[in-house]
Amino acid sequence: MLVNVIGLGYIGLPTAVVLAENGAQVRGVDVVEQVVDSVNAGQVPFVEPDLAGHLAKALECGRLTAATKPAPAQAFVIAVPTPFLDDHSPDLSYVKAAAESIAEYLDDDSLVVLESTSPPGTTRRLAEWVAQRRPDLTGVAYAYCPERVLPGKVMVELVSNDRVIGGLTPDAAERAAELYGLFCTGQLLRTDATTAELCKLVENSFRDVNIAFANELSLVSDDLGVDVWELIELANHHPRVNILQPGPGVGGHCIAVDPWFIVSADPDNSPLIRTAREVNDGKPKWVVGKVLDAVAGVDAPTVAALGLSFKPNIDDIRESPARAIVKQLAERLPHGKILSVEPHLKALPPDLAALPNVAKCGFRDAVGQADAVVLLVDHQAFAGRAAEVPAGVPVIDTRGQWIR
Ligand SMILES: NC(=O)c1ccc[n+]([C@@H]2O[C@H](COP(=O)([O-])OP(=O)(O)OC[C@H]3O[C@@H](n4cnc5c(N)ncnc54)[C@H](O)[C@@H]3O)[C@@H](O)[C@H]2O)c1
Known part of the structure; x- marks a missing residue:
């Protein structure tokens, strides 16, 4: 399976690495060139135990490369920041930019999964942002899959934690579950996208x-x-x-x-x-x-x-x-x-x-x-x-x- 992971931070990089280790052909994408260079050189740009060893293996087997631009793939996983603004309202500009950056590489069989912590309705907005660029597409599957890993134990929890997977349609949830099934040994709990978005927020x-x-x-x-x-x-x-x-x-x-x-x-x-x-x-x-x-x-x-x-x-x-x-x-x-x-x-x-x-x-x-x-x-x-x-x-x- 060809996968693009958009955003190579605390969440995106470990996810890209684990997907590559489990058989996917992964392109890690980050807008910061320094991040891309250090990932390609096998250097982890932040502190996370055991990640460097896994990154080395993923690079060695040739299934992971990093780049500043996406490329055609079957699945796109988005893990970009979602900070809040001064009035505490969410800043979705990174998600919008990521949606716009992948739009040209999508086709009607593509799967797009948002992992960034997001307010309810964001997956639907993501689909709308893509549609503004690509009104020709009708079959893209969109899903939301929040991340619950504990910093410091990411390489363990990424694999073992249960995952909540919310699709904009039941079929999209099913397809996203197949993707996470490549590496996740926890339960893959299917639901709709808004429930999954709210679930992450409710936990915290x-x-x-x-x-x-x-x-x-x-x-x-x-x-x-x-x-x-x-x-x-x-x-x-x-x-x-x-x-x-x-x-x-x-x-x-x-x-x-x-x-x-x-x-x-x-x-x-x-x-x-x-x-x-x-x-x-x-x-x-x-x-x-x-x-x-x-x-x-x-x-x-x-x-x-x-x-x-x-x-x-x-x-x-x-x-x-x-x-x-x-x-x-x-x-x-x-x-x-x-x-x-x-x-x-x-x-x-x-x-x-x-x-x-x-x-x-x-x-x-x-x-x-x-x-x-x-x-x-x-x-x-x-x-x-x-x-x-x-x-x-x-x-x-x-x-x-x-x-x-
Ligand atoms: N870090 C955690 O422990 C944790 C846990 C659960 C959920 N989350 C959520 O996951 C999301 C990502 O968090 P993080 O900690 O990995 O952030 P991060 O800041 O470590 O990494 C995000 C990366 O995305 C890149 N980026 C920004 N815009 C981009 C774009 N348009 N295209 C490609 N790359 C882009 C940035 O350069 C950065 O390297 C956030 O929504 C966060 O709330 C994080």
Whole structure:
């Protein structure tokens, strides 16, 4: 089977590689020439364990090449970015550009599968964008197949996860299932395209709403002088209660983004999902307030901020609440110093490095100098180190790592 994979990022490249390893003849397409060159040279342009080895095999067997333009094929898989705009509405310009770029290579037997996280109705719009360029086509099969892989375990989960496959028609779902059947050992769950689109968004909104509940409890508990970690631990002894853990907010490019696509699609009927987003987005400001209270009265305070990534033991800082908190602290304490401790990054990201009162620091150094310590990410590297904070220095533990 000849397949084009459009977009060679975190999702597209592993998918192209796995398809090639399982017998498809794959052309990986990316608009960034550097990405294409590095893929053809066997270099993975981002961090994903085991991908380099699989890429080498796919290139070696001659079934994968990368290029900046698509080519005729039986199937086209689209995995381009779908960020949101300032007003939280989805930016579908990458999907539209991808649709337009493949239009000339399609025929009436082609299969087009969208993998990008998308608001309901996007697969239909994709078909309409193609039709504007190719009104002669009547038989193209369109399907939506969202991705649920966990960064860091992509090469395993891509194969073993169940897949939701929504066709614009039942036949399109069937044809897409055949494509995923080449490499996927999980269940291939057929449905319609809109259900599949909404399913992906709902999965991440479920997480967001539940985390917002825990975050709201952390505020209520603080006000009432209750230890939220103990509270949740006790409540979870109820056989049908399972409250998640609070934190400094919600980050990453999925949970912090996808719920907005539901809100944007149906604002009148999604007040809970919107409020959850607002509760989670409001938590960094609350944490900043706690730190400011802790250093009130100190002239030029030094704050040790532990962690920058959006979750433990990784280097990914996209939409990270920890990063936002460090930035806000630097702005609120212009005469103070924020010592950022992030063992998974070699250097501060440019926006923080540009701030004169933020510096990257080692753990011992930072807590040794600090007037207050704020623990933002429960990295393994911080576990059990509460005793290294000098006596009397206040600690704001947003993850409960040193309390639980
Ligand atoms: N990364 C994840 O863990 C993850 C998980 C689930 C879903 N998703 C979704 O998958 C989609 C892709 O995410 P990603 O993390 O792989 O993004 P990414 O930014 O890593 O990669 C996207 C690639 O697409 C390329 N591109 C953009 N426009 C193009 C075009 N018109 N033609 C060809 N190439 C083009 C970019 O240059 C880039 O290399 C998004 O919708 C995302 O929300 C990502």
